[in-house]
Amino acid sequence: MFALETLSKRYDTGVLALDGVNAEIAPGEFVALLGPSGCGKSTLLRLLAGLEAPSAGRVAWDGHTGAPAPGEIGFVFQDATLLPWASAAENVYLPLKLRHVARREAAPKIAAALAQVGLSEFAGTRPKGLSGGMRMRVSIARALVSEPILLLMDEPFAALDEFTRHKLQDDLLALWARTGKTIVFVTHSIYEAAYLANRILVMSPRPGRVAADLQARLPQGPHRRASGEYVALVERITACFREIMPT
Amino acid sequence: MRRMVEILAPYGFGALALGGWQAAVWGLHVPPYVMPGPAAIVSAYFGAHGVLDSGLLATLAVTGAALLVAAMLGLVLALLMAASPLFRAAIQPWAVIIQVTPVVALAPFIIIWVNQPFACLVICAVIVAFFPILSNTAAGLAATPQELLDLFRLNGASRWQILFQLSLPYALPDFLTGLRISGTLALVGAVVAEFVAGSGGFASGLAWQIIEASYRLEIPRMFAALVLLGMTGVAIYAALGLLEHLLLAKRNRA
C-alpha cells in the first residue's frame, strides 16, 4: 500500500503542475491516471518514482517516507527508449546489470521476462530489427525483470497503431491477471483507461487534482471491449470530464 | 548495370580530364615550367620521391599527432562541459573565439612561443582541428534521452555507469562525425602551419616541398607535392570513414 498525501508540485519555472493530490493505492490495483494533456500526469508518475521531489506533501510507502530502493519501481515510457547498440536480451538485462547482478545469475530472469512478453525468439535482435510494438514489449520486459513492487507506465501505447495497441492492451491485462502487479498507467484516452484499469483516477486540467475516483469491474475475456459495462464506464468517465473541463 | 556506371563515373571523368590535360599540354606545346602535364608530374614524383615521401611522412606525423591531441582535448572538454554547466559557460565562448580566429594569424605567435618545430606545427593543427570534435561530442552528450537517464537513476546507477554505459555510447556517432571532419582539418592546419613557419619550421613537410620547389621554379615537383597532399586528405577521410563504419556496424545491424 502506498499513499499520496496532499502532493503538490511547482516547477522552478513557476508552473504549478499538481495541487494537493490525495490517493491511496492498494497492492494489486490497476490504476489508470486519466486526464487532458498538461494536467500533470507525467509529473505525478515521476513523483511516485522518486525522480522528482514534491514541493509539498509526500508519497508514503507503507506508512514511511523515503524513495523506493533501486529496482523496486519499473518504469515504461511513451517511447521504448532501448539502447540501440544492445540486443533485446541485453536491454532487458540493463536494470540488473546496473545493480551489478552477474550475467549468469540474471540469465533465467531475462529469459522469463522476455517470455512474459512473448519475445523469447528475439533475444538476440537489436532494436533496429524489431517493430514498434516489439520494442515496446522489450521495454515492458525491461521494467518487469527486476520484479518491481510497482509498475509505472506513461502512455506506453500512445505511439502505436491501433491493432498493435489492442494486442498489447490485452497482453498487459493477461500479465496483470497472472502476476497481480500493482500498476499505475497514465493515459489520455478514455477508452484505454476504461478498458484496462480496475480503478480510474480522473484528473482535472492544470493544476492537476483528482477530480473523480471511479471503480471498474468489466468482464474478462474476448467480449470485454463490446460489453455493456465497458460502454457504461466510458459514459461515466465522459460525464466526469463534461463537468470538469472548461467550456 | 546503372549502379555500375555510377560507381565508375568519377574514374571515367578523372581519366578523361587527365587525358585532355595531357593532350592540351602536348598539342599547345606548353612548357612544363608554366603548366606541366600529368606525365611530367608523375615523372617529377619518381625523380624526387625520396624527398617527397619523407615530406609526406613528416606532414602525416604532424596531422596524426594533431588529430590524436584534438580528439582527446575535444572529448575531455566535452565531458567536462556535460558534467558542469558552469564549466560550459566559462569555456564555450573561448573555444569559439579560438576557432574563428584564422590559424594563419595565430601561427606566427605560436612559432615565437614554441621553439620545438614539431610541437609548434602540431599546436597549430590542433587549433584548427579540435572544434568539430568538441562541438559534435558535446551535442551528442547533451542529447542523451531523459527517459534513459531516468531509467538509470531508478536502478541506482552511479555517475560512472551513466557515463560509460549510456552517455558515451550515445555520443559515439557524433564523436566519430566530428573526428572525420577534424581529420581533414588537421591536415589543413598542418599545411597552413608549415607555410607560415617556412624554413623556420620543420623544413621537410609536403607544404614546405611546395614552397621550396616554387623557389626553384620546379613546377612539376610542386604539382607532385600537391597531388600527394590531395591524396593524403582523401586517404584520411576514407580511413576515418572506415573506422566509423566498423565501430557503428554493430548497432546498425538488426
Ligand SMILES: Nc1ncnc2c1ncn2[C@@H]1O[C@H](COP(=O)(O)OP(=O)(O)OP(=O)(O)O)[C@@H](O)[C@H]1O
Ligand atoms: N521539467 C519541467 N520543468 C518545468 N515545467 C514542467 C516540467 N515538466 C513538466 N512541466 C509542466 O508541468 C505541466 C504538467 O506537465 P506533465 O508533463 O506532467 O503533463 P502531462 O499530463 O503528462 O501531459 P501530457 O499528456 O501532454 O504528457 C505542464 O504545463 C508542463 O509544461
Ligand SMILES: [Mg+2]
Ligand atoms: Mg505526460
